[in-house]
Amino acid sequence: MTRHFLRDDDITPAEQTEILDLAIAMKADRYGSRPLAGPQTVAVIFDKSSTRTRVSFAVGIADLGGQPLIISTANSQLGGKETPSDTARVLERMVAAIVWRTYAQAGLEEMAAGTTVPVVNALSDDFHPCQLLADLLTIREHKGSLQGTTVAFLGDGRSNMAQSYLLAGANAGMNVRLACPAGFSPDPAVVADATALAGKTGGSITVLDDPGEAVTGVDVVVTDTWVSMGKEEEKAQRLATFAGYQVDQALMAKAASDAIFLHCLPADRGYEVAAEVIDGPQSVIWDESENRLHAQKALMVWLVERAERRQAGG
Ligand code: CP
Ligand code: NVA
Secondary structure, eight states: OOOOBSSGGGSOHHHHHHHHHHHHHHHHTTTSOOTTTTTOEEEEEESSOOSHHHHHHHHHHHHTTOEEEEEEGGGSSBTTTBOHHHHHHHHTTTOSEEEEEOSOHHHHHHHHHTOSSOEEESOOSSOOHHHHHHHHHHHHHHHSOSTTOEEEEESOTTSHHHHHHHHHHHHTTOEEEEEOOTTOOOOHHHHHHHHHHHHHHTOEEEEESOHHHHHTTOSEEEEOOSSOTTOGGGHHHHHHHTGGGOBOHHHHTTSOTTOEEEEOSOOOBTTTBOHHHHTSTTBOHHHHHHHHHHHHHHHHHHHHHHHHHHHTTO
């Protein structure tokens, strides 16, 4: 079976560690690995806007000796005249992997089910697993290890970032606390999956509504926009609902004194995070953003090597 990366628990805890180890090694030797030399092409498809994901995949594919093919669905047949599985059947004859930023997780699942090349979720409404590889790499760099580290995510619990923190953090044996207002809790099925996973890895999952309680003593504080892509019409109501969840200096003071602050970006200073925090000494957002490149390069090497082994009958 071709391996895909559609959600954070598509890889085992050991595989997650293997990919992060590879990312650290590849970061130290940026141009030393060229498995896409040929060049092989990787299709990177966007239904939603992007800066970091677009640039980090394009640069990462080029670093690996390959050629990125950036496709906007606005001027392709996907999403209009053609299904994800028919698109995948066409692309697999020509590309080494498909990376897709989209809305529904179901579209990614359909694409993956219909193709022999690896499919990577570059953000859906439900998950942002590539961002979590970068976040875990950043936490490892700054905190030494992931196992037993405690992280608090504040904001929209139903968002892709919150739900990916639950699964990826559980996979890594972390203690994940989520603080979200009523009506914005994560999908109970995701909480159940994360809790079961944490039971195996020694991690834990806690869903709260009190931001102060969530951040008390934690090693890592994380937030994300209150208005994810696709939710723009709910903006006014969301800004009012989430008002008490801003990560400001008073909230950071409740975390461990050496706590770090993460945000996947783009950020709305003055809403989910105060400028003094995101631009302050505990913020590691620029490392986090750079780590998209290294983490995704490792992921692509890992997936493409497995796909080639499978095609060779290994
Ligand atoms: N963090 C992130 O995915 O950023 P972009 O939307 O700019 O890709
Ligand atoms: N939750 C945000 C993440 C952006 C990278 C969104 O989906 O818009």
